[in-house]
Amino acid sequence: MSTNYQVVKERWTADEERVHYIYAGKCFKDLKTHPVHPVNLEGWECSRTSFDTGLEAIKPFLAEVPYGGHRDIPGRHKHYYEAFVYVVSGKGTIELWKEEGSQRYRFPYHEGSVLSPPLNWHHDHFPDKGSFIRYLAIINVPLMGRLIGRDQARGFDLTTGHPLRNYARSIPYDPEKVVIEKRGDDFPATYKGVWVEDLGSLPLSPWPERGGLGIGLELSANTTIGAHVVELPPGTTRKPHRHYYESFLYILSGAGYTRVWSEKTAEERYEWGAGDLIAIPVNTWHEHGHRSGKEPARYLEMNSRPIMEKMMDTGFVFKDSIGG
């Protein structure tokens, strides 16, 4: 468990400074009860905690929005970084719309829901009366910051003249419909949509390569952040492996362990349970195992695999110059 943290000042926009609480480490226990700290974001009332995990393309934060917390400035919020959001606790509705005047989609969400606001779509949180929304977000701000500058990537400054500001991603399916595709190259089945109401009850398919059952999640036509769910039955293990992308594990249910090591670093072992978050650095060896009890262990993995595969694909990089 990581309890060390420091208060840092971050400059998010050209003329404002904000104080953030940053917790440093690789494994964080029970995000349902993890401390969050009040911050004022452009007049929005909410609490946050940032995690410094050392990963360089994607990063997590924890946020809690109280009832009424985002209502003062409807339509104020959009950004051209991708965000994959898992609701840790609370209950409410999220509203998404592509651009001014376009159809508004409202999705109920609560513990176990995941969603991804499509790139540069407006979105707003509406916790139910008497409740709140606490969510874990995995964002690609570090990657976008390297590509176009962090302040631009955050997109809080609506006056910016950056051309990407006006790009709202098109979704190649009806956001209100759910599509589950049968086995592709990567997953035993793939869920495509904007939102999943309950990951805990999502039907899973046999996935022997991963040690149990699973499903891929391709949300909102994201091109940088990928995700999937794995369930390890009692006594099973996701065998040692490593990959060229970064990943985070959020534990949905059950008890297990993760071992992480590399040629340069000593082995670390994390014992985990529901609500824990674990960061796996790029190219480090790791193994996940069921630990105890008769209940299976189910986790959500969020990773930077899509962008890493695109960057290694010369057809992607040079597609405009090959073949004239």
Ligand SMILES: [Fe+2]
């Ligand atoms: Fe957002």
Ligand SMILES: [Fe+2]
């Ligand atoms: Fe892995």
